Amino acid sequence: MILTASGFFVFLLCMPAVQSLDSWGGTYSSTNICAVNGSTVEISCIYTYPSKIKHQVNTVQKTFWFTQRKDGEPVDLKTDSEYAGRVEDLCENNICTLIIKNLRESDSAEYRFRFITNKDAYTASPGVTLSVTDPDLLMNVMEIMIDQGISRTKLQCRSRCLLPHDPSYIWYKNGQKIRAETFTHSVNFYSADSFSCALKGHEKFPSPSECVDGQNCNRVIHTDRSICAFKGSSVDISCIYSSYESITDGFWFSPERSHQGQNHSQPEDLSEDSQYKGRVQILDTERGRSTLRISDLRDSDSAQYLFKFKTTSFEWRSDLPGTTLTVTDPDLKVQVQVQGGKSSSWSKLQCYTSCRLPHGSSYIWYENGLKMAKETFSYSVYFGFASSYSCAVRGHEDFPSPPVCVTGQTCNRVIYTEISICALKGSSVDISCSYNSYKVYVNSKFWFSPERSHQGQNPSQPEDLSEDSQYEGRVQILDTERGRSTLRISDLRDSDSAQYLFTFRTPSFEWGSDLPGTTLTVTALQVQVITSTVHQSYTYAELKCRSSCSPAGVSYVWFKNNEKIIKEERSLYEDRFYPGDIIFCALKGHENCSSPLLYALKFPVVSVSPSDDIMEGSSVTLTCSSDANPAANYTWYKENGNQKLHPLTKERQLVFSSIQVSDSGEYNCTAENELGKRTSERITVDVKYSPKLPSVSASPSAEIEEGSSMTLTCSSDANPAADYTWYKENRTLFQGAEGSYHVTSISSEDRGNYYCKSENQYGEINSTSLFVDVQYAPKPPSVSVSPSAEREEGSSVTLTCSSDANPAANYTWYKKNEDSAKASGQIFNISDFRAEHSGSYSCEAQNKLGRSNSTFHLIVVTGAWKSRAVGITTAVVLSVILLSIFLLIWKKKAAKRSSEPGEPPDNSKQSPQEELLYANVQFSKNQADPLSSNIEDSVVYAEVQFHSAAPRSQMSATEESTALYSTINTTRTQ
Template sequence: MVPPSLLTEMRGAAMSLTAAASGLVVFLLSVSVVQGQDEWGVAYTSTEVCAVKGSTVEIRCSYTYPSTWNGSVNTVEKTFWSKQKDGEPVDLTTVSEYAGRVENLCENNICTLRIRNLRESDSAVYWFRLETNRAGGKYSGSPGVTLSVKDLSVQVERKYSNSANLKCQSSCDLPDNDYVWYKNGGNALSGTSSLQVDFNYLDSYSCALKGYEDSLSPSVCVTGRDSNTLTYTEGSICAPKGSSVDISCTYSSNECITSKFWFSPERRHQGQNPSQPEDLSKNSQDAGRVQITDTERGRSTLRISDLRDSDSAQYLFKFKTPSFEWRSDLPGTTLTVTALQVQVIRTTYRQYNTYAELKCHSSCSPAGVSYVWFKNGEKFTTTSISSYKGRIQLTDTISCALEGHEAFSSPIVYAPRIPFLSKPSAEIKEGSSVTLTCSSDANPAATYTWYKRNQNAHFSYFNEGPRLVFRSIQSSDSGQYLCKAENKLGSSTSENISIYVKYAPKPPSVSVRPSAEIEEGSSVTLTCSSDANPAANYTWYKENGNRNVPPLSEGPRLVLSSIQSSDSGQYYCRAENKLGSIRSESISIDVKYSPKLPVTLTCGSDANPAANYTWYKEDEDSPKASGQIFNIIGFRAEHNGSYSCGAQNELGRSNSTFHLSVGTGSSTMTVNIIRTTLGVLILIPVFLLSLWMRKKKALRSTTEAPEPEDIELDSVPEYENDSDTAAQTEDTEEQGDMV
């Protein structure tokens, strides 16, 4: 239990605290409460406290504890205030949100919690706790103290015809004096909780407790108006680029306006919430260019300096009151920033001179302005109207500006400069897609026309547009091209550009010289030609019935300097470059020659059943002929060599080999034969035999032992009767000829 003397002390302290309430803004709502158990106890001066936001409050209590605990001396080691009773209470002096604002003052078992600069978040239940040196010696007093932090407000109690009565109040009990009143944010007036004022357009009032002037109540307005209004001075404004513009409005409300600002829905920045208009004065991108002024109450002016094209937009004013917000869907003031542009109305050409009519055009036309014209960057005339007529050169640049705003002239206009042509840097192959591009610096923008050099070395119209596209270019597209850039002020022509299309050889053509009848021993030239880029290489071939024909020679011409009958046949050439190859059609060569002297070889063998015969020449895999008779027509040196005749039936095979050679002199030819084991008959025309015999006698007169041995045909039994032998050969079923 709390001793009577302690109760008397606490009552006295409570009376003292109540007397100081007007200074500390602390209000005690109940009597002291003592809670204790086994001589542990905490007595709060009050269990409920109401204080004004921004003020200072003191919450006080006294405590008792047993001097001994479990047979040992019990002493207090720590006392503190907490917002938490259960668990491990936290000392408020260690909580960051109370840093510098909380004190715990204890003396003679009386402790006071002092909180300065009260916030609404300080509203809570506060507990006192003591801890002793003995285990389990901890105690928190119940039920704690409930603190309520309230704000001040100004209420209009009564309205008269020309005045109103205001009252500064709170949900806490406040004293009736020691208040401070503020009019329109200034003019501090001391007084009581009530204040009588006269009506004045948009006057605002707020109040505070004396000594806590930083904790003002929200302002209220005292006005005789019954509605909210907003009027823009102008619905639209046209201003030159680079100049400054003022956009103004007037506004009023039957309540106190709590906020106001200018904004533009069309100039919303990336990431900005569309439902939250941005105050233009707080936009960092427009820093230094945007200024808002209120030269008189109820009027606001938005000034934008150094106007840009992007400033063209609609501008709106917005204000708020405690119960009203001006809607932003109503139209504001539309600003159009004038962007000048020189328009070419018409041009006339007279004797190498160009006369032009130009106009200084803008999206809107400010009234009462003059126009300044510039040629090649130099001012040359000023006109009161927006048009100009005069002579210009192809190299001139023209611009205009509003007088007084010469630094913000229009873009220059000029005739096209010499166009630049571009083509693919890689090799151009037939069938590929190729684009030629023509570009020229010009204002107004140039139009382009393409020309190609024709067979008369003149350039003729080919196509239009800045790009010339060959989707599948052909060899016929090779040539020289140029483009012409043109606008209303003149034209300019590019340099020539050459296009070389690479392509595989076209089908070759073959020609023969002489084109008349070809006689043996004459000179004949075959020529192959093909259209190709790069130029083709040529290879000549003669058909022989085989798939793999060996080449005869290389080069565009095949020369047969002394053509022989054996050169007769089908010839063709192949044209080739790195892009491909193709062969020509075959051309037939027919060599005319005088009658040839044939050599007939006959092979005979006694066999039953009758033998089959096959003729071979040394070093050749394929047989030369089959049958008993083998004719060699037009016997020449190339026919020299060893021959064999094979006789075969189903019972066996027998071969006979001999060597045949031919020699020529100035007027004779000899045929020499080495003896063979198998009978071979050689039939030679009579006059050839006579020539051969003369040659034989001539050889005998110059040598004693001829090699190889000459055979006299009349000494060979099988050949004694040529006519009979010839008759026999006519009955032979199979014959072979060698040409």
């Protein structure tokens, strides 16, 4: 059954009256009523009264409803401004009905009915307690049907409180809104589904999500709908959750925070949000329960917080509201409980608040404006009727509770109308308070500022502001009614921003000043950009002259480029603004207190630090500056041809802590505010660095043949460009800015290791070695014979052929007049050397580039030749010896004859025995033709000739010669 306002009303009227018609009485239809914000409630009372009193007619003169108040007489609700237009009072047949429409939370109170007759007045007590609250909805499962395997249910949304007339509903399935607007809803479902409902217009207060079947459906239920907490404190926000499948991920998020990201549909995990870094903990103390703990609460933390989970095939939606956190200043009150009855002078004081206090909070208590030593949230005190009490949370002393009297309303106290006031520079402000003194005449009262008093000689004695020279002519004290004082300060200045307090004195009492007073903040006007449209050369914008405390009913003056705009006296101003335009505003009559200047964006200027050469690895800062108000937002870009890369940073400075070569390039920045966007000129960043490791190459890179040309190239990355030096085996070959070394006709002597050096003013570096392999045809071979002594018949002879060639040569042995090769390889071995082996041999060296050979002669020495040679040799030696002896003797005789006087020498008479013999030894050697490709290694012969000594005229006739041949070891021929 759904309770409607009318149905509820009928139910209430059916209650019987218990009083007799002849007695005073009043019976209410109910003593407690719960109603939803915005709904209508009807409260009825049946009243009775005696028709006659002492035989005189008793008639009703007036009926009305009122709320119970602690002070003053009852006030008819129809005359109360808080209920204007929302209250009706219908009376008929001793039944009076109060109708209150569009209920508010402030309407929560106890309502009583009172009637006045010509003889007396009567109030029906106790009254009716009305609680105006948010919807308290529940979802009921009316029935479940299964047809052909399909499950279907009928759901009902109901409330314990009175609802607005003809309400509409919103239904949710698995946290996601579905289309349905009636209080009942029929739908197909699965065991994993959960459902919830809400009253349209009250979506923040849905019913808890309920499973249709079992308790393991997908759902999230937040423990609190709203939480109030103090700045600087900590708060725990909790929920319970369940899933039909295994949960793979779960996290807390805030829709307000998520909307600040790039993808609104993807909520951001608060534990990864930089704004909550170090202040957020996720506590999963038990399965199916998660708690978000936020520490050091700030104003910006006021937001809605929700929990979300995912499975492999399901994601909980976030259409349902979570927990709303309000971070505020303390809203403290002191509750007084008199102990031991009305005649007792003992009371229990308790400090309480509607918000959650920080864990382990300490308290400060004040008596008559002076701080006490108590630090607990409650304590018992022996009070005097003149005393008032106040409390505050330590750390939040600027927000104490209002002082309260323990009894009555005439204790000593000061209550400031406002904790803080913001006022415009150049304007006026009224700072007010109400005060009481316990039945004692006040003989002194004044306003003062603690900041101003401390500038005097005695800090403990506050100084009356009306006597302060800094306020001379600008301060008035207005006492328009008893118990109320107002401080008016005119022509406000920045220095007037301070705290202001009121104090009073009686002959025996002075109000203390430990409690804070009213804090005044003097602020200047600001020019705010409401809308703007950026064009290529100008910006069209709508501006507003405002401050954080703009007064009403004042006129404004606008200035553009220091010229007053006559036609504008409103707070709004629209116009075209070009780069460099200056705009400001002021209150009319207070032009000397104008707003700060607003600049239309000028073109930004870029600077580089350091301004000299930028070395690789150094720290470099690019700064973008634009004279702008509102302050400009900056973005840095690096040019890449005609395409711009993604923004590098959105800071005013682009900082390279260790700049690299890749950072070289052209940069510019943009400056942007509400009045446009401008781009700077490009600036070039040229990163200098010493040469990198050079790379070396040879061209041609393949085989290099002797006689061809070759180019060696050295390349090294350097800024500025490097100079190069080429080396071969530490011998300098070339120096210059070009890294190439040319050889026009390369020879075998050029073969070897090469490297280069690159250098600039910042450093130098050597390359790795490059081996140049010059290839050439074999040079004329050389042949050696082993053994080198006489080669006898039957001995072993080893011939070795060697030729300088690249690539290495292959060797082939030939014998003259034979068609086929004798052997291949560098060594040719004859194991049994015989006479047939004598003759001319040649060795041929060959590679792919050419061939070359060498010819030589071998002779075998047999046994007969050896004996004959020995005999001939012996005879020759003996002949030489005998001839030598003969010549010696002959010389001696000739000497004697020549020594005789008168006998000249007679050459004609010489005998044949006296002939001289000459031994002529000649060596003949066949020189090979150096231009021939076949070079013969000739056998060298020793030719011995003997000649008889005769007169030169006769030598031709008598000359005889004998040639002797002797085998000499073969010698190498070049």
